[in-house]
Amino acid sequence: MPNVLTYAEVRAGDLRKISLEAVSTARALADAYGGEVHVVLSGGPGVGSHAGTLGEHGADAVFVTEHEALAQYNPEALSALVAGRARNGYSAVLVGASARGRDLAPRVAAKLGAAILSDVTSLRREGDALVATHPVYTGKVLATLRLTSGDAAAVVSLRPGAFSATQAPRTARVEAAPPAGDPSAVRVQVKETTTADSRKLDLAEAPVIVSGGRGLKAAQNFKLVEDLAAAFGNAAVGATRAVTDDGWRPHSDQIGQTGRQVSPELYVAVGISGAIQHIAGMRASRCIVAINKDAEAPIFKVADYGIVGDVFEVVPALTAAIRELRARS
Amino acid sequence: MKIAVCIKRVPEMDVKFRIAASGKAVDEMGLKWDMSDFDGYAVEAALQMVEKLGTGEVVVISLGPDAAQEVLRKALSMGATRAVHLKSDQVPFDSAAIATALAAELKDGGYDLIMFGKMAIDSASGATGVIVGETLGLPTVHGCTKLEITNGKGSARRELEGGAEEVTFPLPAVVTIDEGIARPRYPSLKGIMAAKKKPMDTRPAQLGTVRVTVDAMALPPERAAGRIIGEGAAAVPELVRLLQTEAKVL
Numbered sequence: 001m002p003n004v005l006t007y008a009e010v011r012a013g014d015l016r017k018i019s020l021e022a023v024s025t026a027r028a029l030a031d032a033y034g035g036e037v038h039v040v041l042s043g044g045p046g047v048g049s050h051a052g053t054l055g056e057h058g059a060d061a062v063f064v065t066e067h068e069a070l071a072q073y074n075p076e077a078l079s080a081l082v083a084g085r086a087r088n089g090y091s092a093v094l095v096g097a098s099a100r101g102r103d104l105a106p107r108v109a110a111k112l113g114a115a116i117l118s119d120v121t122s123l124r125r126e127g128d129a130l131v132a133t134h135p136v137y138t139g140k141v142l143a144t145l146r147l148t149s150g151d152a153a154a155v156v157s158l159r160p161g162a163f164s165a166t167q168a169p170r171t172a173r174v175e176a177a178p179p180a181g182d183p184s185a186v187r188v189q190v191k192e193t194t195t196a197d198s199r200k201l202d203l204a205e206a207p208v209i210v211s212g213g214r215g216l217k218a219a220q221n222f223k224l225v226e227d228l229a230a231a232f233g234n235a236a237v238g239a240t241r242a243v244t245d246d247g248w249r250p251h252s253d254q255i256g257q258t259g260r261q262v263s264p265e266l267y268v269a270v271g272i273s274g275a276i277q278h279i280a281g282m283r284a285s286r287c288i289v290a291i292n293k294d295a296e297a298p299i300f301k302v303a304d305y306g307i308v309g310d311v312f313e314v315v316p317a318l319t320a321a322i323r324e325l326r327a328r329s
Numbered sequence: 330m331k332i333a334v335c336i337k338r339v340p341e342m343d344v345k346f347r348i349a350a351s352g353k354a355v356d357e358m359g360l361k362w363d364m365s366d367f368d369g370y371a372v373e374a375a376l377q378m379v380e381k382l383g384t385g386e387v388v389v390i391s392l393g394p395d396a397a398q399e400v401l402r403k404a405l406s407m408g409a410t411r412a413v414h415l416k417s418d419q420v421p422f423d424s425a426a427i428a429t430a431l432a433a434e435l436k437d438g439g440y441d442l443i444m445f446g447k448m449a450i451d452s453a454s455g456a457t458g459v460i461v462g463e464t465l466g467l468p469t470v471h472g473c474t475k476l477e478i479t480n481g482k483g484s485a486r487r488e489l490e491g492g493a494e495e496v497t498f499p500l501p502a503v504v505t506i507d508e509g510i511a512r513p514r515y516p517s518l519k520g521i522m523a524a525k526k527k528p529m530d531t532r533p534a535q536l537g538t539v540r541v542t543v544d545a546m547a548l549p550p551e552r553a554a555g556r557i558i559g560e561g562a563a564a565v566p567e568l569v570r571l572l573q574t575e576a577k578v579l
Contacts, residue, residue: 098489102455102472110464144547147540147541187499191496192495193486283552286578290555303555304576306555307564318569322569325579
């Protein structure tokens, strides 16, 4: 079973970046097995238009399932579809560990009676086994896990941003595939609520994250953080737990031990003291900048660059400097 | 309303972990233990549901060594009705193997709702609850930040990246609970006293085949010590220069 199967996540008509990361990772794995990369691409009518992009990243075959009832995330119909395809003989099924992927992967594993590796940050083949890195204990420890699956395909979910999406162009075979059963006859019915701004970058995908803490003093002062994020042009906005608990920002923006764990190229911590729970969510960032009035704040211990000062003075100056820089380039 | 909540005993995370001599686990010396964070939210949400209805029971279940009874006792002192300890001296790093044991326990329990935390804070896989739901053939919703049960129907909210989805489902069902639902209560003295008399059954865990094993555990590389580059807005030009020329992130 040298072939590797992946699932392409499409939300609001857009192919998610994590899907390309999954295809690229599948490509590397399939090359190690001497096999092909196959992709399940499902959604509402027209979703098949993404097949070309999947081919550019290394997919050999794309199985397209279009159905009105698959336009929204449909965990029962989708897991039946992916598991049905996976029964055709694959060494592994790779799924991006987005909010939906973290739901889909264990469903597929259960349907296949397969073992699962969740939220891995590296993956390689070693003989009959898959060996992966998985951050545990809130990222304070890295576990190297070994999955020996026997006959069933191993199911693996990939941490967003941990794998790169690279070009490996080929013309993918595109096949229409029927849904598994009637996708509208499901028990769990999902309606997506509107996103505030569909162009808004997600924490998992943004190369830059600007995050705010209690040091901002009031909800309306988060505008400073938003302005700085806007100046970068490729930044998402995050927050500490204190801030989401107070309702200044939605829970989904929380970075930390019980929230999102992120690893952007640049993380700017604004008015964040650096509680251990927050550090657990952002310590894997490549470069960390901290702006805080308290020189003794623990955030400065993990920050590559720190500025001690009033956020109401420093942040607007930084916003202006980044704007100017981008205007020149 | 009969609710089961599956909980796990985990170390408290606010420490610097050391790796055990085996190289395959953390050194447990000196660690403090508690119920996993998300499991605490699930217990609280279950208790509130039964309290609101004025009838029903909350059964807490934990798989692990004898010490797992500590967190079961804590859940009982919060108000759970009874506890089941699935004894296993080792807890494998294999979500499917654990789900097999839990599903076997839950299968004939007659539960209207089976709840989990969305993941254990130590192993951080977040797969066990969903696998149990699929194994039992029940409607399953993963990572609820809101949950309402009325007249045998459930509705829930799940957070997505930059959005959310609203979900409806019939009971019986399996749900896993994210942060934001309910802050777990502290056990009252009265609750602690009452918990001592509540029933706790112990039986061996019927784990599935273990196919995921730990090769090694290691501490991630330390971040190089950072530096404070200046004070106030005057330090901004130097910051921008360093981000461009040294860190090369601009």
